[in-house]
């Protein structure tokens with residue numbers, strides 16, 4: 001797999017001589033006090049076709065992600081600032097309606113509550129797969145197409161032996177960190193790599209890059 005063409009091809013489609021750079025982590029996830037973060041500046045080359053068209057999805061992604069769990073200080077800062085401002089914009093009511101439509105009633109000990117389920121939101125998952133593909137290009141220096149990537153909320157604890165073997169990359173502990181493991185040398189494993197993404201300290205997602213679209217579960 002000697003497909004090393006870093007900075008010569010679009011990270012998302014492989015088109016040669018891409019004319020723009022894309023922020024792998026949407027800058028919407030960084031509150032004002034984090035604007036100098038190194039992770040925020042993690043960029044990959046992208047053709048303008050792949051870089052455009054996310055202006056509606058990334059704020060939606062941020063809104064679901066910030067609503068989906070216990071807030072830390074960074075999430076509270078986002079809520080005080082950009083998220084509130086974004087919902088008060090002209091199209092704010094539509095964004096709010098989007099969010100409301102993503103809330104699912106669940107039974108709890110205290111009766112029926114509404115909870116955000118990002119893992120069932122296709123637009124949310126599309127942005128998450130794009131983040132994985134950007135990280136993949138940054139780390140592994142070749143692009144993978146969208147149909148090779150799957151993402152889900154992490155539903156089980158990962159054994160600590162496994163976690164310890166996955167170094168933490170680009171730690172910005174209260175915003176975003178990621179770990180990954182490569183399985184290319186293991187013929188019996190259908191995944192090329194597995195990625196563990198943690199947003200705002202407690203929103204954990206697991207992603208897989210598959211060796212072929214047919215090996216998808």
Ligand SMILES: [Zn+2]
Nearest residue numbers: 010013047050
């Ligand atoms: Zn492209």
